[in-house]
Amino acid sequence: MTRTTASNSSNQPTIEALMMRFLASRSDAGSSAVESGESEVEPHEVAAGFRVDPRAAWHDANYTGVNGSPPAAQLPTEWAILVGQPSSAFALPMAAGHFPQRVKDLQPLLTKFNPAELRPTGTQGALPAFAGMRTWIAKNGKTSPLVAAGLARTLGDFDTAAKLLDGTTGAENEKAALLWQRGKCAEALAAWDAMPESAAVQFNRGMARLFLGQIADARPLLQKAVDAIPETSGWHTLARLYLAVAEIHG
Template sequence: MRPENDLPSLEQLLAGYLELRTESARAGWLEAEEGEVLPHDAGSAPPIDHRLAWDEAVAALAHTPARQRPSPRLLDSAQMQEWRLLTTAQEPVTALPFCVGNFPQMVRNLQDLLQPHEEGQPAEPLPVPGLTRWAESVAGNGPSLALLAAGLLRLARQYERAGELLRRTRPVEHCWSAAWQNEEAALAWHAGRREEAGRLWDSSGDYLPAAFNRGLSALFLDRPAQARAALAPVVEKLPEDSSWHHLARLYLTLAEIRG
């Protein structure tokens, strides 16, 4: 364990992250959608930056064999509007897996992180018909787009459809196995099957998003020592300008606090 005084506090880490997003809003880097209100102080969470959310949502694909990050230009204007609606509709979460579709801006409530975690029931699916049709249409165009399609369906809480798509499009090449297993585990996690997800991540090898998620799983299944062991190398490997790096640091600090 690192010395306690080497670790920023959880409050400092999350407050700094929220302050950066607030400064982005004040500088005009965030686009306020109709009906959204920009924060007046750094203590409130800024609105979702939809462009950043896309970059965060495809970040896991950079660790797959293809190392591709699909551009949002793949979506037409109507589908992009649904993406903005989909990201805005996400409720704050505490335990967020590193997988395609997820974005760290979903973790934005400090008090939820400090409180004992209670597992809730999966929410109702979100209606995004344009994105759903797009996902089904591109799923056969290679593994990267298949994972993106499944991730968008999972983000929309269309769990059965996402699972069927992952089964249908699984590549025969072994090099994709860890990436596919990571997404299957993330689907199980979001659907409330957390022990199953943890077992899948435990057998996913050195794939970096899965290593992140082994730490996440251990942390929120009350195994802080295992969480520290898993998350410490992940923090070192993820680039410091990555939102996933900062989220890994948050979780590592939380694991240190919990023992």
């Protein structure tokens, strides 16, 4: 059976075009670093040459469609160091405190695409250091529990994230994201399926199905997410990226 590609189905842009758009709009590199036209450089190699703009990542971590409140003017302590970490996420829920620029390495998405290998297992250890970030989480947990919990998830401090979300209203999406990060992926999907529709919920339903191997079911949900999330958000580009991956491997 011939595999569908992102360039010949549903007018989806190519992975390369998506990556170039993502880097051009969300990095702190100069505009001359991203050129249009043909290139022999692989997308994952291009990604390695760019640094994420910390303020753009902070804006996406506070996207109002997720959190409902504007981002704090002051970036958290060690935020720039966190977003500059070389490790890449693959199956990333759209949730407060998460930033889509963590999806940096496209090669596993483009080639073999083994969803079981790309899903979180919950067995990874917490990131060492980041004492300043953890202090910020402790100080801001009461006023910004959703974002603080998301940062704790990113650091691998799952118990801290659970405590921050316990008793917090409007935290259903973030609680499901915590299940996902802990490797309880089927439970997370069931939780998202039970929630009212929103841009984040549609994104997460599609993302979860994509990385649980339910690729055909993921595509319409990811398309809804693409339609619902503003193009100015990095989450829009990541939704289109996941949709293109579904088109390639579906």
